[in-house]
Amino acid sequence: MTKPKKANLPFAIANYSPDKLKDALRKMLLIRKFEEGAEDCYTRGLIHGTMHLSIGQEASAVGSCMVLDADDQITSTHRGHGHCVAKGAKASRMFAEFFGKETGYCRGRGGSMHIADFENGNLGANGIVAGGIPIAVGAALTSKRLKLNKVILCFFGDGANNEGAFHEALNMASIWKLPVVFICENNKYGMSTSVERSTAAANIADRAVAYSMPGVTIDGNDLSAVSEAVTKAVVRARAGEGPSLVEALTYRWRGHSKSDRNRYRTKEEIAEWVAKDPIVRFSALLQEHKILTNQDVRELEESVDKEIAEAIEFAKESPAPFASDVTRDVYTELT
Amino acid sequence: MMVDERHSDEADMVEMSYAEAIRSALDIALTTDERVILMGEDIGVYGGAFQVTGDLIHKHGEDRVIDTPISELGGAGVAVGAALTGLRPVFEFQFSDFAMLAMEQICNQAAKLRYMLGGAVSVPLVMRFPAGSGTGAAAQHSQSLEAWLAHVPGLKVIQPATPYDAKGMLLAAIEDPDPVMIFEHKILYKSKGMVPTGYYTVPLDKSEVRREGSDVTIVASSLMVHKSLEAAQQLSDQGISAEVIDLKSIRPIDKDTILDSVRKTSRLVCVYEGVKTLGIGAEISAMVAESDAFDFLDAPILRLGGAETPMPYNPDLERAAVPQIDDIVQNVSQLVKGER
Numbered sequence: 001m002t003k004p005k006k007a008n009l010p011f012a013i014a015n016y017s018p019d020k021l022k023d024a025l026r027k028m029l030l031i032r033k034f035e036e037g038a039e040d041c042y043t044r045g046l047i048h049g050t051m052h053l054s055i056g057q058e059a060s061a062v063g064s065c066m067v068l069d070a071d072d073q074i075t076s077t078h079r080g081h082g083h084c085v086a087k088g089a090k091a092s093r094m095f096a097e098f099f100g101k102e103t104g105y106c107r108g109r110g111g112s113m114h115i116a117d118f119e120n121g122n123l124g125a126n127g128i129v130a131g132g133i134p135i136a137v138g139a140a141l142t143s144k145r146l147k148l149n150k151v152i153l154c155f156f157g158d159g160a161n162n163e164g165a166f167h168e169a170l171n172m173a174s175i176w177k178l179p180v181v182f183i184c185e186n187n188k189y190g191m192s193t194s195v196e197r198s199t200a201a202a203n204i205a206d207r208a209v210a211y212s213m214p215g216v217t218i219d220g221n222d223l224s225a226v227s228e229a230v231t232k233a234v235v236r237a238r239a240g241e242g243p244s245l246v247e248a249l250t251y252r253w254r255g256h257s258k259s260d261r262n263r264y265r266t267k268e269e270i271a272e273w274v275a276k277d278p279i280v281r282f283s284a285l286l287q288e289h290k291i292l293t294n295q296d297v298r299e300l301e302e303s304v305d306k307e308i309a310e311a312i313e314f315a316k317e318s319p320a321p322f323a324s325d326v327t328r329d330v331y332t333e334l335t
Numbered sequence: 336m337m338v339d340e341r342h343s344d345e346a347d348m349v350e351m352s353y354a355e356a357i358r359s360a361l362d363i364a365l366t367t368d369e370r371v372i373l374m375g376e377d378i379g380v381y382g383g384a385f386q387v388t389g390d391l392i393h394k395h396g397e398d399r400v401i402d403t404p405i406s407e408l409g410g411a412g413v414a415v416g417a418a419l420t421g422l423r424p425v426f427e428f429q430f431s432d433f434a435m436l437a438m439e440q441i442c443n444q445a446a447k448l449r450y451m452l453g454g455a456v457s458v459p460l461v462m463r464f465p466a467g468s469g470t471g472a473a474a475q476h477s478q479s480l481e482a483w484l485a486h487v488p489g490l491k492v493i494q495p496a497t498p499y500d501a502k503g504m505l506l507a508a509i510e511d512p513d514p515v516m517i518f519e520h521k522i523l524y525k526s527k528g529m530v531p532t533g534y535y536t537v538p539l540d541k542s543e544v545r546r547e548g549s550d551v552t553i554v555a556s557s558l559m560v561h562k563s564l565e566a567a568q569q570l571s572d573q574g575i576s577a578e579v580i581d582l583k584s585i586r587p588i589d590k591d592t593i594l595d596s597v598r599k600t601s602r603l604v605c606v607y608e609g610v611k612t613l614g615i616g617a618e619i620s621a622m623v624a625e626s627d628a629f630d631f632l633d634a635p636i637l638r639l640g641g642a643e644t645p646m647p648y649n650p651d652l653e654r655a656a657v658p659q660i661d662d663i664v665q666n667v668s669q670l671v672k673g674e675r
Contacts, residue, residue: 073420107453114451123419124452128443134409135444138416138424145372145398146421165439168409175404329454330488332512 010285011228016066018291022300024066024223025286028058028279029304031082034091037308038081038098038112042258046316047098051112052079056221056253059278060185061086063226064153064246067234073121073139074153075132078113079185079252080125083155088120091307095315103318109329123152129190130156130163133182137169140178140243151237152180153230159190161204170211170243177242181233184247185220191256192264205247213243220248221278224285251276347532354387354524356498357463360505361388361425363534365395368423371509374401374414375427375463384429385465385524411437411462415445418460423509430476431464431518445514446489457512461505467520467558467608468657474645477653479609481518481556482618485586491515492586493539496560498528500583503537511539520558520608542589544596548578550671551602554593554619556582559606559658566663575671585615593619594628601633604667608657611640634670639663 012021035055041047054061061082065074068087076083084094089105097104097115105115116124123139126132136154143150160166161184173180184204188195201207208215214236218225226248233244251273255262262270286292292300351359364371373395378388379402392400403410407428414424428434434441445458468477485492491513495501501519508515545560546567555563560581567577578596582588597603603623605616616638623629623636639658647653669675 075416105453106451106455109453110451116452116455118452118455123416124448126444128439131412131439131444134412134440135416135419137409138413138418138422139420141372141413141417142420142422145417146370148421165408165412168404168406169412171404172406172409172413327488330450331491332449332457334512 009289010224011231012224013285013289013291020066021286021291024062025279025282025292025297026300026304027062027086028223028282029301030091030307031058031061031085032279033304033308034085034094035081037312038095039254041098041312049111050257050259051098052257053254054079054082054252056273056277057185057187057250058082059223059282060183060220060226060248060250063223064155064183064230067227067230068121068151068153071121071148072151072153073123074155075123075136075139076125076155077132077157078125078127078129079157080115080155081112084115084117084122084125087117087122089115089117089122091311092314095311096318099315099318100320101315101318102321103314108321130160130165132156133160133165134169136180137173137178140173140180141176143179144176149238150179151234154180154182156182156184157190158184158186158188158195158199158204160184161207162198170207170213170245173243174211174213177240179237179240180243181230181237182243182245183230184245185250186247187250187252189256189264194264203247205245208245213245215245215247217247217249220250221276221281223278223282250278348529349532350527351498351530352524353498353501353519353526353528354385356502356528356530357387357505357519358389358391359530359532360502361391362394364423364425364506364509365391365399367534368509370421370423371425372399372401372417372422373425373427374403374410376403376405376429378402378427383427385521387427387524407433407436408440411440412444414460414462415440415448415458418445418458418514419448419456423459425461425463425509427463428465431466431480432475432478434462434464434480441484441490441516442487446487449513450489458514459512460514461508462514462516464516464518465521466518467522468646468653469522471648471650471653473648477646479518479607479641481585482609482614484516485615489514490586491539491584492518493584494518494557495583496523496557496581498526498530500537502530503535504539504583506534507536507539510536515539518557522558526561540584540587540589542583542592543581544578544592545581546577546579548576549600550576551604551667552578552580552593552596552600553604553606553663553667554580554582555606556585556615557608559608562658562660563606563663565660566667569660569664570667573668575668577667582615588618588622590622594623594626597623597628598631601631602670603632604637604639604670606639606658606663608641610643611638612643614640616640634673635675637666637670637675639666
């Protein structure tokens with residue numbers, strides 16, 4: 001894969017076309033601006049409920065999903081906006097979902113925590129920590145049984161690594177050699193409880209040893225490092241050799257959800273991680289390797305700003321569900 | 336699937352046990368639909384704790400009759416994910432009690448995915464729950480938890496009482512696009528009945544009048560159907576004509592069949608093995624009380640359900656914890672004679 005003359009280049013630069021790299025940066029910007037827009041709409045009372053923002057974690061979502069083929073699938077988490085965008089969802093239909101509209105991905109029935117986009121292979125966010133992990137393994141079982149050659153990326157946070165479902169699912173994926181890649185986005189806190197206080201293993205990737213699969217801990221704010229590690233895991237999965245566990249170290253700049261008062265971490269710690277902004281880093285990398293100019297980046301930002309503004313307008317103007325449809329789609333209509 | 340081509344000749348009936356009838360349905364489904372897989376603990380060479388899957392692994396292979404680790408939550412979740420993406424898993428809990436370890440995947444995931452995703456998906460999942468008391472297995476292997484799951488919109492919950500229904504409803508469940516939970520009373524596994532050898536289905540949402548009567552309607556489920564039929568026979572000796580309805584499905588409940596019967600008999604008795612309070616009988620009673628059938632009642636509604644206790648081990652206590660034939664005869668007799 002890596003050509004000798006490019007041996008010293010970062011993985012992403014050596015392996016992806018300029019267009020693909022540019023698209024990756026655009027998706028990172030889209031995630032960031034989508035979430036900033038959602039937060040703004042929430043503050044202005046346009047969106048109700050709650051939401052879990054992944055601002056600061058964009059590299060793990062985009063760096064992972066860019067490895068996949070269009071037919072491959074992902075499962076996501078309550079902090080799943082980034083995964084959804086990275087797998088190809090439209091900001092307009094995501095905003096429509098947040099606004100509770102019929103044009104949303106879930107016709108306004110799911111909201112932020114349950115967005116799915118089956119057309120693009122996103123099997124869904126999940127409101128239950130670790131709830132999506134066995135489901136990803138089930139999707140991988142389907143892929144193997146029906147010879148679909150699909151790989152499933154299973155995203156979850158550090159908090160999920162202490163759920164029974166995590167351990168049961170990794171064990172089954174390994175004994176049955178299923179084509180699934182477990183991606184732990186370790187953002188240091190399960191709500192307020194730090195990984196140090198909650199997890200007996202030094203690294204979450206160490207859990208892989210117990211399930212006889214490769215486990216690796218990487219800088220989750222480095223898009224190139226993420227895509228390199230996930231590529232290895234996806235190649236292994238597609239070859240029928242079984243699952244891998246990738247632990248991406250990252251950080252959420254915002255609180256856990258809208259109720260968070262940030263009592264469990266310091267301003268200094270947050271500032272330290274803001275300085276490791278994955279978008280700034282990836283943008284600098286692309287400029288350093290002459291893939292984009294500063295002007296190109298500005299133009300990308302402007303086009304993303306326009307897309308977000310239009311998406312919010314689309315959401316505002318979309319029709320709301322009828323109250324009389326409250327029990328529609330509990331069961332499949334039999335024709 | 337070409338349903339019509341697979342319909343069996345009704346004349347082609349043989350005697351089968353309830354367990355054999357289930358196995359016959361699974362065999363047909365595995366043979367005719369490559370999407371069907373079986374999952375569960377010790378369902379392979381062991382044949383299942385109650386010998387329901389039997390030797391299916393030898394015919395269909397370990398890739399389709401899948402022994403899971405002892406991981407009820409994870410296993411159930413794998414089945415949900417498989418159903419969501421194109422397979423038709425039939426998941427066996429070794430005992431229904433163990434399903435409590437998997438409630439997250441059953442109730443938060445399988446039941447809700449279609450609704451939460453705005454109707455974009457279906458979850459064609461079947462789960463089988465060996466349930467009920469009478470085996471001396473005490474409090475953690477003897478429960479009747481069907482009402483728990485029936486409280487969850489998105490699930491269908493059925494309790495076949497005969498080998499014929501066990502096979503026909505299972506085949507219908509496997510074809511159904513939504514998650515179907517099947518509660519099978521362990522005492523019924525060895526019960527026998529005439530069953531078509533080929534393919535047929537029985538509706539998942541219809542009750543059935545098993546015995547017609549005019550003085551009282553007994554609505555019973557699962558093993559209690561058989562106890563109620565025996566009680567009805569004894570009651571007829573006292574000159575009491577009891578109608579016995581086999582509920583079959585508790586989500587949805589076949590309202591019309593029950594209300595029609597109550598309008599005719601003017602008395603209602605609900606007999607079920609699950610704990611009485613907040614159980615199936617409460618729902619049926621309320622359904623009648625909220626309808627015009629209430630005006631036809633000539634006696635208070637009576638519920639005979641499981642005692643308010645964990646299932647005891649001692650056999651006499653175990654019998655005392657669930658309605659028995661004598662309890663049904665005595666209580667129905669008193670009700671009809673106006674002694675209650």
